[in-house]
Amino acid sequence: MKTIAQFVEDRIATLSDLKDALQTAMQLEFSTIPPYLCAQWSINSDPGGVGGMIEDIVVQEMYHFALAGNMLTAIGGVPSIANATFIPSYPTNVLPGGILQKLPVDLKPLTPDQVQVFMQIEYPEFPPVALAARTGPATIGDFYDAIAEGFTTVNPAINASAFAVNSGEATPIKSIADAQAAILLIKGEGEGTEGSPNQPPTGNATFAHYYVFKEIYTEKTLVQDAAGHWSFTGAPIPFPTWFDFQQSTVTPSPSLAFNQALSQLLIGLQTCWTSGTRPSIGAMFTLQSLGTDLIQQGIRPEFLWAPPSA
Known part of the structure; x- marks a missing residue:
């Protein structure tokens, strides 16, 4: 599959490339969720409500991930997320699609240093940085622009009855206009916003x-x-206090039940896109409970593929 830089350089002119780009977008959006969750779950005392701020971002990232999946099924694709290769390995200096990161993205407690990593992931696309980026890997904003252009160029048939996640901002895609609106939402809330580090663009609600x-x-x-x-x-x-945690070397892994819950969640989501079965809301709460419990024991949740039947 092409890298994000290749999608941006070559543009998206075929249905196959558009499907591949949306699959990459799903993996890219998902890749931010485990680090953000570990940071949120590590919070101990939180007088400033930082946990809620991060939770709101996590929810939006989940919606972005789901919207990419909805766009993919709407054009006849099938999301592939219930497998070991979909989940990134941490730490990593390369986000899915080849997006380079100077600071390694890892599963760590919420510390000021970790917040700097998150700022790096979400850095806005703005001049002159957007222009300078042309000498290196394309930005995430460039990638979504290429996808938006690809919908116009390819003009794919839209299956308005395609199976989709339908929750909150994650709504079914019933037209090209719906796809373009979804891309604008993803860019406006997440990466790729045109603005500056200190001057957010006008007109956004949040x-x-x-x-x-x-x-x-x-x-x-x-x-x-x-x-x-x-x-x-x-x-x-006020910056919250946090529970510290480390990767466990114990066998069997204390993260096994957590990893099985994660895998079951991904299996449930893929089933939603392939058969229309509504994903379990309880699966997310189970994952949160298991992850928080591990962290409060000083153990890093591993976010590894471990289907419950294994």
Whole structure:
């Protein structure tokens, strides 16, 4: 499968490439969820409500992942997520699709250093950085622009009755216009937003993820003055305390039940896209309970493929 840079350079002119790009988008969106969850679950004392801020981002990432899957099924593709190769290995300096990261992306507690990693993942696409990016790997924003253009170029037949996740922002794709709207939503809330590190774009109802993480890092809310200038000088956001945890070397792995719950969740989601079975809401709560319990024991949740029958 092509890298994101190749999709951006070659553009998307065939139905096969459009399907491959959306499968890559699913893996890219999913890759941020395990690090964000580990950070959220590690929070101990949280007077500033940081846990809720990260939870909101995780939920949006889940919706983005689901929207990419809905776009894929709408054009006749089948998401492939219930397998070991779909889940990234951590730590990694390369996100799915070949997006390079200077700071390694890993499963760690919520510390100021880890928030900097999250800011790196979500860094906005804006001049001159967007222009400088042309000398290296394409940005995530470039990738979604290529997908949007691909929908126009390929003009695929849309199956309005395709199986889809239908929850919150993750809605079925019934037209090309729905696909374009989904891409704009993903860009506006997540990576690829055109703006600047300190001046978010106007017109968005909420801040993109980068700005939320920078609020957490600076321990100040982002506010706008009378002249329209934004700065991280608002109300204080106390940084939470956290539970530390490490990778376990014990055999059998204490993460086995957690990994089985993760695998069952992915199996359930894939079944939703292949047969229309509604995914279990309880599966996510089970994963959270098991992950939080591991972290409070000082153990890193591993996020590995371990189907329950194994």
